Amino acid sequence: MPETESIPQKSIMKLSHLIHGFQLGRSALYFLESQPLPIIRKIFDPSSRNTTGRLGKMDQYSFQLVNQLLKQDALNITEGLYPLTVLELERPAPHFKRLLKIFADAAFMARRRNNKASKAFSRKAKQWLEDLPEYYQRNFHYQTDGYLSKKSAEIYEHQVELLFAGTANAMRRSILRPLKDQFKSHPTGRGLRFLEVACGRGTFTKYLAQAFPEAEIVAMDLSHPYLQVAKDHLRAFPRVSIQQGKAEDLPFKDATFDAVVSVFLFHELPLEVRKQVLAESHRVLKETGLAAMVDSIQMHDDSNFEWALQEFPKSFHEPFYKNYVNHPMEELFSTSGFSQIETGRAFLSKYLTAQK
Numbered sequence: 001m002p003e004t005e006s007i008p009q010k011s012i013m014k015l016s017h018l019i020h021g022f023q024l025g026r027s028a029l030y031f032l033e034s035q036p037l038p039i040i041r042k043i044f045d046p047s048s049r050n051t052t053g054r055l056g057k058m059d060q061y062s063f064q065l066v067n068q069l070l071k072q073d074a075l076n077i078t079e080g081l082y083p084l085t086v087l088e089l090e091r092p093a094p095h096f097k098r099l100l101k102i103f104a105d106a107a108f109m110a111r112r113r114n115n116k117a118s119k120a121f122s123r124k125a126k127q128w129l130e131d132l133p134e135y136y137q138r139n140f141h142y143q144t145d146g147y148l149s150k151k152s153a154e155i156y157e158h159q160v161e162l163l164f165a166g167t168a169n170a171m172r173r174s175i176l177r178p179l180k181d182q183f184k185s186h187p188t189g190r191g192l193r194f195l196e197v198a199c200g201r202g203t204f205t206k207y208l209a210q211a212f213p214e215a216e217i218v219a220m221d222l223s224h225p226y227l228q229v230a231k232d233h234l235r236a237f238p239r240v241s242i243q244q245g246k247a248e249d250l251p252f253k254d255a256t257f258d259a260v261v262s263v264f265l266f267h268e269l270p271l272e273v274r275k276q277v278l279a280e281s282h283r284v285l286k287e288t289g290l291a292a293m294v295d296s297i298q299m300h301d302d303s304n305f306e307w308a309l310q311e312f313p314k315s316f317h318e319p320f321y322k323n324y325v326n327h328p329m330e331e332l333f334s335t336s337g338f339s340q341i342e343t344g345r346a347f348l349s350k351y352l353t354a355q356k
């Protein structure tokens, strides 16, 4: 009897190791792909020689955190929290074609950085600027067109994976376990309504829809071009509806959603806007609702990475990052009326949940 019981457990562990191994290989690939970027940066932006150059290197401590994150992600999959299909296998040809585009774009990014040109947009991208908040009218990370072109949307996800050694998707998924725990009694999400603010090109939205296939999901962002790409990306998920809008001014009635989620949003907002987003999230949540986020770790979270939190906004155009890392999100959630605030760690990110 114990033998027959131990076989499935063994198989589960084997599958988990396999997924973990696959994820480590994927991470190594992105890490290798990222290595030419500092060289391109140095050629086209001589001022980048003054930064420490430690960003993008993998020391033993970072590797431990990466390994821990990918191991947990593999376990979550084998335990059935979300399906194996979250690990989309990409065909090599489009992957490497996009990588070449990223290398070419890195030269333009470096030039922009050298000239401190944080508000340079193509004519096509400029059409979207009107009606967008002032704090948003910039090239975050000095990326071409900021968030305002299809071209930017098409390379963005890969660029983020290069920045985080192929761990960005696993960091995004780290919030799924707390969400699955909270909604244990609705394993497929039936009867639940979720709002994702700042969905970008819909990377996390898809994971959320895969983890809760019967939930209604509204995905919002300020960027029209990113939302166009998100629509393509989420075509197979009819329960996801996509709309343009501001996270700090939500077009929904009070007490509409069971959860409001955001991934990598708050570090790109001024403090006042962060507070407005939390007030709006609180308003649109049902009485038993949950707010959830994933974003960069902050100053108090890990003394080993304080240097990285200082270095990051010097290398990438992130005008609100310094303020973000110095104002703990736990406190902001608490002063916005949330309770039972819980956090966890996912490499360079933290995830947080809070009850209304």
Ligand SMILES: C[S@@+](CC[C@H](N)C(=O)[O-])C[C@H]1O[C@@H](n2cnc3c(N)ncnc32)[C@H](O)[C@@H]1O
Binding pocket: 136, 147, 172, 197, 198, 199, 200, 201, 202, 203, 204, 220, 221, 222, 223, 226, 245, 246, 247, 248, 262, 263, 264, 265, 268
């Ligand atoms: C760093 S990206 C993260 C995108 C996506 N969540 C992801 O994980 O890839 C930040 C996103 O926030 C969006 N954004 C910034 N300010 C916003 C606001 N006030 N309301 C809604 N979306 C906003 C941007 O357009 C962009 O798509």
